[in-house]
Amino acid sequence: MAEVTLSEARDIAARRKELSDRVxxxxxxxxxxxxxxxxxxxxxxxxxxxxxxxxxxxxEVAISVETEFGVSITDEDLHAxxxxxxxxxxxxxxxxxxx
Amino acid sequence: xxxxxxxxGASLNHPIDSQRNYHIIRNRVALLDLSSEGRLRVAGANxxxxxxxxxxxxxxxVPRWHGVSGLFLREDASIIAIATVFKGDDDECxxxxxxxxxxxxxxxLRSHLSTDGVQLVDLSxxxxxxxxxxxxxxxxxxxxxxxxILGMRYLSFEFxxxxxxxxxxxxxxxxxxxxxxxxxxxxxxxxxxxxEDGRTLEIDRAEPAVLPQLxxxxxxxxLHDIPAAANPIDLGMHWMLSFRKRxxxxxxxxxxxxxxxGSRALMLRxxxxxxxxxxxxxxxxxxxxxxxxxxxxxxxxxxxxxxxCVDPVYGWVGVPFSVDGPRGVVGAVGVSAPLFVxxxxxxx
Numbered sequence: 126m127a128e129v130t131l132s133e134a135r136d137i138a139a140r141r142k143e144l145s146d147r148v149x150x151x152x153x154x155x156x157x158x159x160x161x162x163x164x165x166x167x168x169x170x171x172x173x174x175x176x177x178x179x180x181x182x183x184x185e186v187a188i189s190v191e192t193e194f195g196v197s198i199t200d201e202d203l204h205a206x207x208x209x210x211x212x213x214x215x216x217x218x219x220x221x222x223x224x
Numbered sequence: 225x226x227x228x229x230x231x232x233g234a235s236l237n238h239p240i241d242s243q244r245n246y247h248i249i250r251n252r253v254a255l256l257d258l259s260s261e262g263r264l265r266v267a268g269a270n271x272x273x274x275x276x277x278x279x280x281x282x283x284x285x286v287p288r289w290h291g292v293s294g295l296f297l298r299e300d301a302s303i304i305a306i307a308t309v310f311k312g313d314d315d316e317c318x319x320x321x322x323x324x325x326x327x328x329x330x331x332x333l334r335s336h337l338s339t340d341g342v343q344l345v346d347l348s349x350x351x352x353x354x355x356x357x358x359x360x361x362x363x364x365x366x367x368x369x370x371x372x373i374l375g376m377r378y379l380s381f382e383f384x385x386x387x388x389x390x391x392x393x394x395x396x397x398x399x400x401x402x403x404x405x406x407x408x409x410x411x412x413x414x415x416x417x418x419x420e421d422g423r424t425l426e427i428d429r430a431e432p433a434v435l436p437q438l439x440x441x442x443x444x445x446x447l448h449d450i451p452a453a454a455n456p457i458d459l460g461m462h463w464m465l466s467f468r469k470r471x472x473x474x475x476x477x478x479x480x481x482x483x484x485x486g487s488r489a490l491m492l493r494x495x496x497x498x499x500x501x502x503x504x505x506x507x508x509x510x511x512x513x514x515x516x517x518x519x520x521x522x523x524x525x526x527x528x529x530x531x532x533c534v535d536p537v538y539g540w541v542g543v544p545f546s547v548d549g550p551r552g553v554v555g556a557v558g559v560s561a562p563l564f565v566x567x568x569x570x571x572x
Contacts, residue, residue: 129544134508138540145540163482164467166460167541168443168491168561173378174293175463204570210541210560217542 144213148190152209155189156182167210175208186212194220245434246523249399251567253358254430255418258403259411261432262305262326263353264319264333268342271315278336278473279309280456282466286311291318291379291394294464296332297474301455301481305329306447306464308394310381318381320394320403324447352411354404356418356427359567361400364422365391368414373402387414396444397435398566437520440529443491443561449518449531450489457481458533459489487514488539491563494528494547495555497521504549506532506556513538516547524564534558 129137149162158165158176169175171186178186186206187198196219206212248254266275276283281294291310295303305325310318321329330346337344356365366373369384369391376382381392387406395401406414419427436446445459456465457478465478494500506514514534522529532545541558 128509128546130509131511134538134543137543138538141540141542159468161467164462164465166462168460169463204565207562207565207569208560211562213541214560 141213144216145209147193148209148212148216151189151193152176152186155185165209167213168208170208171206171212190216196220242431242434242437243523245430246437248428248430249357249397249434249438250524251359253356253360253364253422253425253427255415255422255427256355256357256430256432256435257411257415258353258355258432259348260323260326261353262307262319262321262323262329263347263351263405264330265316265345265347266319266333266337266342267314267316267345269315270339271317271337271342272311274337274339274342275309275317275319275333277471278333279307280465280469280472280474281309282469283309283311283317288313289380289382290377291381291392293379294466295456295461296329297456297472299473299477300453301457301474301477302453303447303450303456304332306445308379310379310392312381318390318392318405320392322446347405350408351405352408354406354411354415354418355395355401356404356422357395357397357401357430358399359571360422360425360427361402361568364418364425364427365402367421368418369402369404376402389414396442397438398442398562399438399568437522440518440520440531441522441524441563442566443531443563445531451517451533454489454533455481455486458485458487485536487533488536489517490532490534490539490541490543490558491561492516492530492532492545492547492556493525493559493563494519494530497526497528499549499551499554500528500530500547500556501549501551502530504547506534506545506547508538508543508545513545516549522563529559529563530556532556 146162149165171178191198194216272283279294281292286292291308293308296305305321307319307321333344376393384391389404389406392403500519502516502518504516514532517531517533519530541560544557547554547556
């Protein structure tokens with residue numbers, strides 16, 4: 126079992142929160158969502174119910190993430206984009222990769 | 225501690241019989257009788273407007289023959305029921321909710337919908353609800369209902385003239401799901417027809433008791449997953465709230481809470497199965513930071529998963545916890561939801 130101190134846990138959480146806020150602000154801006162950052166939960170579904178994004182929005186999300194975070198996204202990767210958190214997972218895993 | 229009734233690969237949180245039901249839904253197509261769940265019809269002049277006043281989402285903007293999932297809340301923003309409301313023609317709505325909140329919601333609506341001309345009808349005695357769920361559910365239902373259902377969007381419904389039933393496309397497990405409302409006396413014949421028409425797709429009956437497990441894998445919450453007085457902000461159910469809409473019960477409380485939640489609901493994956501259970505405390509470095517609200521076994525992941533209520537400072541994906549309860553201590557980590565991509569989603 127991975128054991129961390131409270132301080133280390135706080136740092137892990139803070140980094141995740143910072144990334145989350147950044148991605149939410151990006152989505153609000155690029156997709157003109159009528160929402161504020163604290164009105165979007167991290168497990169909010171992106172499609173269908175939830176944020177209600179469609180396939181066109183999905184492409185915009187992919188382009189925005191690629192541009193903002195320097196990652197490459199394939200069509201198969203898009204399938205994994207189901208919620209804010211799954212987008213964050215992808216960014217954390219691939220950030221810094223060159224195109 | 226061994227349980228002689230639990231077969232290899234199963235978990236104390238998931239007896240072997242449930243695995244069959246689970247497998248059918250996640251890999252093929254299942255027929256379930258959801259007649260124990262709540263279903264209500266609200267109709268009459270201004271029915272939509274009156275219902276909208278007490279619902280967390282904006283029903284006025286929902287297109288006809290479509291639906292939305294949301295919440296019925298108390299004034300303190302605690303949850304009365306998690307519901308899906310479909311808007312039909314001529315001021316008519318259908319309201320679906322889980323069995324645990326069916327009676328409470330009915331009584332709640334009855335006390336608020338006493339406006340002249342608005343009728344509330346509990347359909348549970350007169351209409352059965354059959355559900356077809358799984359990656360092959362769309363194919364199976366189209367064999368019985370016709371190809372029209374292939375064009376149905378998620379959270380929409382239509383009247384099927386062939387069968388004389390309402391068909392609702394909805395569901396919370398990440399798989400295709402169609403619910404058919406039919407008169408009670410016609411339910412068994414319809415079930416037999418669905419089973420016969422779907423034979424080559426290997427459709428089979430499954431028990432509704434397995435649904436909360438599949439839903440948890442998608443972080444679709446049931447009332448039994450959450451503490452009684454929890455509010456939707458702490459539970460991360462923001463997508464079931466309209467923050468631009470005012471006046472519904474709990475709305476102002478939610479506006480105050482959204483920036484400073486009292487806790488954060490977080491999905492967990494546990495390092496070992498059969499140890500964690502609901503009520504167990506979460507610790508970091510010996511400090512209590514929350515508790516497990518619900519724990520189930522995920523056959524797809526081969527691990528126990530669950531929902532926890534965590535101090536908002538620490539309730540984030542990637543944070544590891546120590547979970548301490550009557551069965552022992554086990555490690556866990558915060559994870560994203562949905563926990564995996566289902567066959568339905570990957571086939572689209």
